Amino acid sequence: MRFLGNNVIKHHTTLLPCRIFLKNLFSNSEDKMSNISINKKLKYNGKSKKRQWEDRRTDKGVGLGPKVPKIEENNKEDINKTDDKTEKIKRRKFAVLMGYSGVGYWGMQRNRGTQTIEEDLFKALFDAEFINKECYDVVQNMQFQRAARTDKGVSAARQVVSMKLGENFDISKVNEKLPEKIRLFAAKRVTKGFNSKSQCDFRTYIYVLPTIAFADTEKPQKAFRIKEETLKEINEILQLYVGTKNFHNFTVKKKPNDPSAKRFIKSFECEPPFVKDNVEFCALKVYGQSFMMHQIRKMVGLVLAVVRGMTTQNTIIKAFTYETVNVPRAPGLGLFLDYVHYERYNYRYGEDGMHEKLIWEEVENDVKEFKEKHILPTILNTEINEEAMMWWIQNKLARHSYDKTDEKDESDDETAGDDDGEEQDNSHNESAQAAPDTNEHIENKL
Numbered sequence: 269m270r271f272l273g274n275n276v277i278k279h280h281t282t283l284l285p286c287r288i289f290l291k292n293l294f295s296n297s298e299d300k301m302s303n304i305s306i307n308k309k310l311k312y313n314g315k316s317k318k319r320q321w322e323d324r325r326t327d328k329g330v331g332l333g334p335k336v337p338k339i340e341e342n343n344k345e346d347i348n349k350t351d352d353k354t355e356k357i358k359r360r361k362f363a364v365l366m367g368y369s370g371v372g373y374w375g376m377q378r379n380r381g382t383q384t385i386e387e388d389l390f391k392a393l394f395d396a397e398f399i400n401k402e403c404y405d406v407v408q409n410m411q412f413q414r415a416a417r418t419d420k421g422v423s424a425a426r427q428v429v430s431m432k433l434g435e436n437f438d439i440s441k442v443n444e445k446l447p448e449k450i451r452l453f454a455a456k457r458v459t460k461g462f463n464s465k466s467q468c469d470f471r472t473y474i475y476v477l478p479t480i481a482f483a484d485t486e487k488p489q490k491a492f493r494i495k496e497e498t499l500k501e502i503n504e505i506l507q508l509y510v511g512t513k514n515f516h517n518f519t520v521k522k523k524p525n526d527p528s529a530k531r532f533i534k535s536f537e538c539e540p541p542f543v544k545d546n547v548e549f550c551a552l553k554v555y556g557q558s559f560m561m562h563q564i565r566k567m568v569g570l571v572l573a574v575v576r577g578m579t580t581q582n583t584i585i586k587a588f589t590y591e592t593v594n595v596p597r598a599p600g601l602g603l604f605l606d607y608v609h610y611e612r613y614n615y616r617y618g619e620d621g622m623h624e625k626l627i628w629e630e631v632e633n634d635v636k637e638f639k640e641k642h643i644l645p646t647i648l649n650t651e652i653n654e655e656a657m658m659w660w661i662q663n664k665l666a667r668h669s670y671d672k673t674d675e676k677d678e679s680d681d682e683t684a685g686d687d688d689g690e691e692q693d694n695s696h697n698e699s700a701q702a703a704p705d706t707n708e709h710i711e712n713k714l
Contacts, residue, residue, distance in 0.1 A: 272345075275522065277653075283627070284601075291447060296410065299610075302639060309387055311354060319447060329456055329628070336602065351357050355435040358434070359432045359434055359435075360412075360433065360434075361411065361431070361432050361458050361460050361461075361462050361463060362430065362431060362432070362456065362458065363428055363458045364430075364454070364455045365427070365454045365628050365631065366429060366451060366453065367426060367427065368385050368423060368424055368427065368450040368451070368642075369426050369450075369642045369646055370418060370419075370420070370421050370423040370604070371419070371601070371646050375380060375417065375420050376414060376416070376417050376424070377414070378499045385418075386407075387613060388446060388447060388450055389429075390404050390407065390530045392442050392445035392450075394488055396441045396444070396566070398434060398437055398654060410431045411432050412429065412430070412667060413430050413431070413464050415427060415429070415464040415465055416465075416471055416559075416603055416608065419561065420600055421599075421600035421601055422603045422604060422605070423602050423603075423604035423605070424605035424644060424646075425605065425606050425607070425639045425648065426453075426607050426608060426633055427629065428468070428604065428626070429485060430458065430462055430463060430464035433455075439452040445583050446683070448642070451638055453635055453638075454630065454631045456623075456626065457624075458613075458657040459617055460625065462613070464608075465714070466608060468558075468610060469557070469609050469611045470534065470556065470608075470611070471555075471557075471559065471605060472605075472607040472608075472609070473559070473603060473605055474552065474553050474554075474556050474606045475554075475598070476549055476551050476553050476644070476647050477552070477657050478492075478547055478655075478658070479493070479541050479550050479657065480492040480658065481500065481572055481657045481661060482494060482498055482572065482575045484577060484578070486703050489655060490545075490546040490547055493541075493548055494548060498575070499538055499550075501575060502571065502575055503538050505571050505574055506537060506552070508584050509533050509536050509567055509583065509584075510533050510534070511529065511533065512530055512532045512591070513531065513533070513588045514529050515529055515530070515563055517566075517588075518567060518595055518675050519560065519562055519566070522560065524589075528560075528656070531557060531560065531563070532557040533555070533557075534552045534556060534557070535553075535554070536552070536567075537553055538550055539551045539552075539553055539677070543675050544652065545627065545652050547648075547651065547652050549651070552568060553606070554567070562597050563600070565598045566595040566596065568602075569595065569597050569665065570583065570587070570596060573668070576661075578665065578666070578668075585682055593669050594668070594669060595670070598660070598663050599644075599656060599657065600659075601647055601651075601657075602647050602651075604643055610626040
């Protein structure tokens with residue numbers, strides 16, 4: 269036992285240095301491995317590490333990749349000022365109430381190579397810096413829409429357009445750029461999905477004409493006064509239009525079986541006459557859901573023919589059938605859009621605490637003043653001085669044929685567009701096709 273014990277102690281003493289050596293060897297290896305993992309080269313991520321070849325460039329790689337060019341101290345103040353001016357302004361959907369005299373214009377809707385109300389409006393918005401050139405060229409970029417597309421020469425006392433504009437929109441600045449016979453009255457924030465055309469429930473149009481137009485008489489215009497019996501007859505005939513009827517004969521290029529030819533009219537009446545410079549006038553007021561191109565003017569023209577004895581009421585009834593009837597079209601001078609109604613919108617959003625009702629009572633005096641200064645005088649004075657309606661009756665209506673279509677008469681102003689029908693709106697194609705003088709105007713502005 270003593271012999272074995274001495275041998276174990278002897279071998280243990282001999283192996284002890286080996287054990288210490290091995291222990292130090294392994295501990296050093298672990299330290300080196302940890303150092304290698306720590307000092308391992310990081311993978312280039314394209315942002316944090318500058319590429320070595322950039323150092324060899326004379327410009328040190330300015331303008332390449334995500335690097336920002338060095339700004340000289342003298343230019344820092346100018347750049348800061350520019351950033352303040354170009355700060356992005358939030359755009360919101362607005363409903364804008366406007367009025368205009370349509371005399372001298374080829375309708376409301378923008379149309380290539382012609383003077384229209386929208387063209388002057390877009391110019392004014394651009395000059396007042398409320399829209400950019402992209403919105404001017406393509407108005408769909410600001411979601412522009414009008415409540416009604418009025419014909420050539422037709423005016424509007426209360427037209428409503430909707431579009432997205434900056435929160436800093438100011439109608440007074442736009443009015444400074446507009447001609448006197450176009451005016452913006454008010455602007456109200458609306459829901460982001462608001463569309464002034466599709467959400468309009470009804471539209472009210474007024475047609476003003478001298479009362480002598482209803483009588484077959486040789487009396488001078490200033491000496492004529494309409495009888496009470498004639499007014500009653502006019503209102504009875506106007507009632508034939510009330511309700512849902514097929515008005516395919518009261519427009520152009522509309523087939524009898526086209527569902528869009530059916531329109532709903534809620535009321536149509538002749539208001540009491542009034543006198544201006546010894547000439548008696550009356551106003552025909554029609555309140556309907558929507559109207560097609562020339563529809564109101566043709567309805568007025570046919571009523572005049574019936575009251576004057578040139579045709580019978582059966583012609584009106586026949587015009588609602590699938591048969592073709594050539595309906596006479598009255599001049600556009602006496603017609604103007606008086607009001608657009610948003611009853612459903614007002615009921616749903618008018619009292620939600622965030623939006624206002626679109627009834628415009630706060631600017632009623634401004635609208636009335638504009639109508640009496642720019643719309644009614646144009647109609648009344650033209651009739652007084654030129655007797656435009658009587659000329660049309662004697663030279664057009666008296667020779668009119670209800671069976672044969674006068675192609676020249678039917679197409680002389682078709683480019684004016686619809687009143688406010690549900691047909692396809694082609695303003696997207698036309699908006700980018702401004703007249704040559706319009707392009708020059710924008711180039712000078714830029």
